[in-house]
Amino acid sequence: MENKKTVVIGVCGGIAAYKACEVVSRLKKMNIEVHVIMTKSACEFVTPMTFQTLSQNFVVSDMFEEPKTWDVEHISLAKKADTFLIVPATANVIGKIASGIADDMLTTTVMATKADVIIAPAMNTGMYENPIVQDNIEKLKKYGYSFVEPASGRLACGDTGKGKLADVDDIVHAVYASLYGSDDLKGMKITVTAGPTVEDIDPVRYITNRSSGKMGYSIAKRAVMRGADVTLISGPTSIEVPRGIKKLVKTMSAESLFEAVNENFEECDALIQSAAVADYKPKNYSKKKVKKKDGDLSIELARTKDVAKEMGKIKSDKVLVGFAAETNDLLENAQRKIESKNLDFIVANDLTKKGAGFNTDTNIVKIIDAEGNMEDYPLMSKEDVADIILDKVKELLEKQNR
Template sequence: MLKGKKVVLGVSGGIAAYKACALTSKLVQAGADVTVIMTSSATEFVTPLTFQALSRNPVYTDTFDEKIPEQISHIDVADWADLIILAPATANLIGKVANGIADDMLTTTLLASEAPVYVAPAMNVHMYAHPAVQNNLKKLETYGYRFIEPGEGYLACGYVGKGRLEEPETIVSVLEQQESLSLPLKGKKVLVTAGPTRERVDPVRFFTNFSTGKMGYAFAQKARELGANVILVSGPVTIDPPSGIKVIQTESAQEMYEAVMKELDNVDVVIKTAAVADYRPAVFHDQKMKKKEGPLSIEMERTKDILGEIGKVKTDQFVVGFAAETNEPIHYGKQKLAKKNADAIVVNNVAEAGAGFGADTNVVTYLNKHGLEWSLPLQSKEDVAHKILIQVSDELKDGQK
């Protein structure tokens, strides 16, 4: 999958730079066209001539060394690259890139490029665990950078632990796997709703349900990994949102409805996993209700049917609803599919083992308006989300709207 790919290999100044030589050779053997950029510190460990011999291309070490007068080197290389791999990526390089510092050929090229960037860190185990380094890695993740985690083992400093640059063969394998995955949702805008809603009775009480948001958050993460621009409209949950996406926090069904309808015209796909309350108290009490003798009755009124309202006004959006049932899920799922004017419904029996609220797994059946009935056995919610999004992208590609 790397054959013909234009790869920029950024080598920074760590002892693991010697492994970058083998990585260059492996990339060339895989059919990639490799251009190496070295920091000045990297040249203290390995000479540019070594990489030139292995890559059969000029090696860049100086921003001001313009090899072709008609071109600005860091812009030309940035535009040329199909992908960039930083190996080894030292704590210094990670920190500079995370904070937008561009003071050499490698960092200026990184800022100027729109190519996917893979980061393969390598450093002392304590350096890697330092909060500053971890915060910089998280920041790079929000920029869309991808990571090839360091391995564990004996380090040059004498420590044994996590921080060793992954082996060249493994790095090439990861790149090939990633490049073999197309980004079927690239350029698409995906709106995901997740979690429960809370319908307040008074300042201290509310009605809600057992939804944790895990399924919706898995969809948001996988949609982003498949290339989509993602908007996550979330009810109150206790899990952290995926990085690199727009998150809109809501509480009540009305707030979620307003947030969804505001974004609807600007999205291509809607994945509505949120467990939205069907009813809310008809009256909100400004003061805490005092308990009294005997039973309590609270009048309830209907909330907005978000999926139904989307079905009424949608134009070209592909809309996927969810139906959590406790009996006859297929029967009620098909009814919901038609009634809500959705393109697909994902149904499950939440009473089934491994498929209820709060679980890390799910068992679902995907129903679409063309008659497809596709059952997915017990698996992680991340895998369920990935497979359904691939199915949605296939239906979009085939014009099944």
């Protein structure tokens, strides 16, 4: 992201307050500055210390407590906010804001802010459907306040109906859209490959690699959040599939990955190939478990199909992005891959560097294009790396359409 954004989160008193912890955590992982204001009743459900630890900022709950800085606190927070989120929002707080009442730190700060305000209600179905509450919601919508609609389901009180706090993914998505705009990739069809491949030796054993799929899933998630139609082709991972994915194709071997990519290639505008594809597979598969014997065991390996190279042969006007995870000769290997696989650019990372590579939430990358231009990026979250990759894909696609 070009500039670090700030979100002020108001937490109201309701059982769903614990889910606000996950919202704070997710936003922090997206490199967003978070400040939390709690109502007094919210402190009965979750301690301020919890939010203070997650946000790494002081939590404000009492208008009259000794200030942590010499700023007028509610004005200072109102000015800091790029987006203001209230989660969970109770009928009480929604009603106070709609009526212009500012009698605590949360409502006072909301009144003072010029930032976009997003409200995520959570309450009993009867309360939510009460015409007074609905009138207050409609009134606030007319004033430009945004709402993340509550879900239907079993509520904490035991009732079933609408009023359950929206999914955390939907809330985070709404905040992201407010901060950065969610439609800059709208209309673009992007296919992302992710995770490892698995090559069977026998019914028990197989050859694979250390890829967790985190980089590919981050790219898919960010692309969805920015409005793209995303097809995710994934090897076996333990990662939750991002909400909003248009199509998910699960694969195992390099051959099945190739078939899936080939099948979906025609309809995509860009193919981002972050999957770690095995270069070799056992030449002969044993239908029975290979039994242990005295001495060593040799397994003859055969080359797998080079998926990126095959797609490069039929590239046409599509944007192709490759990855190079190396332990040595990073630049030489990456540049060779660009040429041999007909890539527009490649994302290269040195697996020997701390914080880069497999099974981490961060990465350190170099991006090299087909003309040999290279940009170095420091340690950052994989989601930030994903945005950089998507920015470059967008730029290339827009150039083609001029």
